[in-house]
Amino acid sequence: METMLKVDDINVYYGAIHAIKGISLEVNKGEIVTLIGANGAGKSTTLRTISGLLKPKTGTITFEDEVISGTAAHKIVEVGVSQVPEGRRVFSNMTVMENLEMGAYIRNDKSQIKLDLDKVFHHFPRLAERKKQEAGTLSGGEQQMLAMGRALMSAPRLLLLDEPSMGLAPLLIKEIFEIIKDINKEGTTVLLVEQNANMALSIANRAYVLETGQISLSGDAKELAASEEVRKAYLGG
Amino acid sequence: MNSLRKLDAKAIIISLIGFAILQGLLTADILDNFWELNMILICINIILAVSLNLINGYTGQLSLGHAGFMAVGAYTGAVLTVNFHTPFLISIIISFVTAAILGAMIGLPTIRLSGDYLAIATLGLGEIIRIVIMNVNYVGGAAGFMGIPKYTTFAWAFFVMLFVVFFIKNYVNSSFGRACIAIRENEIAAETMGVNTTKYKVLAFMVGAGFAGVAGCLFGHTFYIVHPSSFTFLASFNYVIMIVMGGLGSITGSIAGAFILTTVSALLSAWPELRMIIYAVILILLMFYRPQGLFGNIELTSLPIFKRFKGGK
Numbered sequence: 001m002e003t004m005l006k007v008d009d010i011n012v013y014y015g016a017i018h019a020i021k022g023i024s025l026e027v028n029k030g031e032i033v034t035l036i037g038a039n040g041a042g043k044s045t046t047l048r049t050i051s052g053l054l055k056p057k058t059g060t061i062t063f064e065d066e067v068i069s070g071t072a073a074h075k076i077v078e079v080g081v082s083q084v085p086e087g088r089r090v091f092s093n094m095t096v097m098e099n100l101e102m103g104a105y106i107r108n109d110k111s112q113i114k115l116d117l118d119k120v121f122h123h124f125p126r127l128a129e130r131k132k133q134e135a136g137t138l139s140g141g142e143q144q145m146l147a148m149g150r151a152l153m154s155a156p157r158l159l160l161l162d163e164p165s166m167g168l169a170p171l172l173i174k175e176i177f178e179i180i181k182d183i184n185k186e187g188t189t190v191l192l193v194e195q196n197a198n199m200a201l202s203i204a205n206r207a208y209v210l211e212t213g214q215i216s217l218s219g220d221a222k223e224l225a226a227s228e229e230v231r232k233a234y235l236g237g
Numbered sequence: 238m239n240s241l242r243k244l245d246a247k248a249i250i251i252s253l254i255g256f257a258i259l260q261g262l263l264t265a266d267i268l269d270n271f272w273e274l275n276m277i278l279i280c281i282n283i284i285l286a287v288s289l290n291l292i293n294g295y296t297g298q299l300s301l302g303h304a305g306f307m308a309v310g311a312y313t314g315a316v317l318t319v320n321f322h323t324p325f326l327i328s329i330i331i332s333f334v335t336a337a338i339l340g341a342m343i344g345l346p347t348i349r350l351s352g353d354y355l356a357i358a359t360l361g362l363g364e365i366i367r368i369v370i371m372n373v374n375y376v377g378g379a380a381g382f383m384g385i386p387k388y389t390t391f392a393w394a395f396f397v398m399l400f401v402v403f404f405i406k407n408y409v410n411s412s413f414g415r416a417c418i419a420i421r422e423n424e425i426a427a428e429t430m431g432v433n434t435t436k437y438k439v440l441a442f443m444v445g446a447g448f449a450g451v452a453g454c455l456f457g458h459t460f461y462i463v464h465p466s467s468f469t470f471l472a473s474f475n476y477v478i479m480i481v482m483g484g485l486g487s488i489t490g491s492i493a494g495a496f497i498l499t500t501v502s503a504l505l506s507a508w509p510e511l512r513m514i515i516y517a518v519i520l521i522l523l524m525f526y527r528p529q530g531l532f533g534n535i536e537l538t539s540l541p542i543f544k545r546f547k548g549g550k
Contacts, residue, residue, distance in 0.1 A: 085429055
């Protein structure tokens with residue numbers, strides 16, 4: 001399989017705190033890869049480093065043979081990597097439609113944008129119903145959908161999802177994960193960061209387990225879900 | 238798009254009619270010199286409020302140094318007109334450029350700050366500008382710069398104001414403006430959408446500061462003199478009050494805020510002590526009953542009454 005994203009031995013610091021200690025990982029084209037781990041393991045930090053919001057002190061990140069570590073976040077979107085940030089971060093005083101338009105900020109191809117908009121509404125019919133509503137008035141689940149839809153509007157080849165299940169009811173989480181699967185089937189590669197290891201492993205092809213800034217385990221998602229170590233640590237026995 | 242143009246045309250026609258009426262009243266001496274001066278001041282304050290709104294209201298960067306940029310424009314214009322005899326329009330344009338350059342110079346290092354920190358930094362920088370001016374003898378130092386010809390008529394102030402209002406309106410409605418609003422709403426999300434947040438923040442700072450400079454230039458040519466005491470941080474606060482009162486993120490609001498507060502202080506000019514109390518009471522009441530400001534983030538032109546107005550068919 002073709003490697004799409006290659007993270008090579010990155011070290012990330014918050015001031016003096018060494019948050020990521022030499023992480024390497026790969027995402028192949030067409031996959032869903034998940035990063036799981038406890039609070040503070042460095043999952044979100046890894047994702048934020050890939051999307052350019054943080055800079056690694058050492059190590060490189062390569063996307064489709066182009067080195068993107070050190071590139072500004074707004075340029076990385078143009079390369080084809082789009083992030084759904086943790087906690088949704090929708091533009092609350094803009095309408096749903098305006099949020100989605102912001103997602104296509106870097107694009108000029110009007111007809112293609114229209115097609116992608118239809119695609120987003122196909123995945124998230126509820127957004128279509130609420131087009132003119134202000135994003136701040138949406139429920140948590142709808143905001144998550146909007147954040148995902150907005151990220152899809154930049155037509156990314158790699159979608160980075162940061163804790164899409166956060167604060168959502170179990171039924172809604174299921175719905176969101178089904179949609180992630182659909183999006184992936186339509187050709188978008190997904191890198192998923194999750195605390196909800198059970199859900200994440202159920203839809204992922206491969207997984208990396210993070211522990212205090214290092215990768216402790218990695219491999220096939222189904223195998224990891226079955227492994228004793230992971231079951232004990234993250235899946236509640 | 239077309240309906241937007243129509244709205245623009247309507248707004249311009251209404252403004253021109255308003256101008257004609259006011260100018261007529263001035264020429265017929267129904268409005269005396271005192272009111273002419275205040276009408277000029279209203280126009281100048283509208284320029285300041287609308288340009289500050291671009292920085293504070295639309296881009297969400299709390300700046301408390303607007304009077305500093307105004308001072309730069311006022312002194313630039315005064316020096317050009319008096320010492321170099323440049324035509325008024327050229328003075329205005331160069332005032333814009335110098336204030337904008339200074340805005341960018343100050344914007345670049347401080348733009349990493351946000352919220353309270355940015356407010357304090359801009360407050361300090363505004364004061365620094367004033368104190369530097371106070372100590373430069375070439376521009377009159379603490380005594381102020383005197384002998385500026387009175388070029389600013391109501392017509393000048395009005396048409397420059399009209400230009401600035403439309404410029405900012407179009408800026409805000411462009412993709413630039415969308416980027417600014419996205420930054421205000423959520424900077425990280427804006428960054429992950431591909432918005433170059435630094436660029437748009439500095440640009441908003443530049444444009445806002447530049448127009449403050451224009452207002453300063455008009456101001457200097459109104460009163461024959463520019464004096465450092467006109468540009469203290471209290472003046473900066475005054476403009477912040479105007480835009481908060483009108484509604485952050487509404488150009489109509491900024492215009493209303495500038496108009497109301499300037500008129501109130503003109504009407505109460507005989508009782509300066511009372512003025513500040515009434516000011517304060519108005520603000521407290523407003524924040525109680527309408528914390529989003531008079532207009533919130535709504536524009537007059539988007540209200541149905543305006544669309545119906547003047548033969549909407």
